[in-house]
Amino acid sequence: EAGVAQSPRYKIIEKRQSVAFWCNPISGHATLYWYQQILGQGPKLLIQFQNNGVVDDSQLPKDRFSAERLKGVDSTLKIQPAKLEDSAVYLCASSRGGLAYGQETQYFGPGTRLLVL
Amino acid sequence: AQSVTQLDSQVPVFEEAPVELRCNYSSSVSVYLFWYVQYPNQGLQLLLKYLSGSTLVKGINGFEAEFNKSQTSFHLRKPSVHISDTAEYFCAVRGTASKLTFGTGTRLQVTL
Numbered sequence: 001e002a003g004v005a006q007s008p009r010y011k012i013i014e015k016r017q018s019v020a021f022w023c024n025p026i027s028g029h030a031t032l033y034w035y036q037q038i039l040g041q042g043p044k045l046l047i048q049f050q051n052n053g054v055v056d057d058s059q060l061p062k063d064r065f066s067a068e069r070l071k072g073v074d075s076t077l078k079i080q081p082a083k084l085e086d087s088a089v090y091l092c093a094s095s096r097g098g099l100a101y102g103q104e105t106q107y108f109g110p111g112t113r114l115l116v117l
Numbered sequence: 118a119q120s121v122t123q124l125d126s127q128v129p130v131f132e133e134a135p136v137e138l139r140c141n142y143s144s145s146v147s148v149y150l151f152w153y154v155q156y157p158n159q160g161l162q163l164l165l166k167y168l169s170g171s172t173l174v175k176g177i178n179g180f181e182a183e184f185n186k187s188q189t190s191f192h193l194r195k196p197s198v199h200i201s202d203t204a205e206y207f208c209a210v211r212g213t214a215s216k217l218t219f220g221t222g223t224r225l226q227v228t229l
Contacts, residue, residue: 102215
């Protein structure tokens with residue numbers, strides 16, 4: 001079974017530029033998560049999708065961050081414009097998405113390391 | 118809302134020695150508890166999880182953890198570590214209808 005795929009693995013941009021990250025979850029997984037992991041901290045949930053609907057985006061800075069999962073499979077996360085404090089690893093995870101999703105294991109991709117100069 | 122405290126940011130240990138990584142949580146509702154491991158430049162991988170039942174949970178790579186409700190703890194243990202266990206370890210908590218909340222991580226450094 002293929003794991004969660006993410007691209008690119010690394011990205012360096014100037015502040016105020018825009019950037020997009022792509023994630024392809026494990027086949028058949030209905031729930032998809034985007035996390036931000038700042039150096040020295042644990043991952044923080046940005047947004048959770050159930051199929052193509054948003055379940056939780058309470059910690060997504062909506063003035064600059066956006067995410068979509070139009071067909072309920074792969075997803076993109078965009079930052080526009082980027083700030084210095086957006087430098088972090090952006091992790092995508094997926095889970096089966098059953099009724100008891102709180103118990104489910106989340107499977108993580110390798111992440112995209114973003115550096116904003 | 119729930120939170121997780123990992124008391125040690127770094128734990129150095131010699132190979133073949135035992136290790137315990139500490140995790141305490143706070144929550145006003147019943148929770149599920151998880152330990153994840155992150156190797157350099159990789160995503161997180163689940164080591165083990167506590168959902169209900171036996172308070173002693175066994176995971177992969179010889180790790181185990183014990184859920185202690187009265188002390189609100191979920192410490193991770195391994196009786197004999199290997200060099201390959203060097204990684205960052207994250208404790209996480211989740212309520213039945215809430216998001217997964219991670220601690221700040223503990224860096225386990227195994228040396229010869």
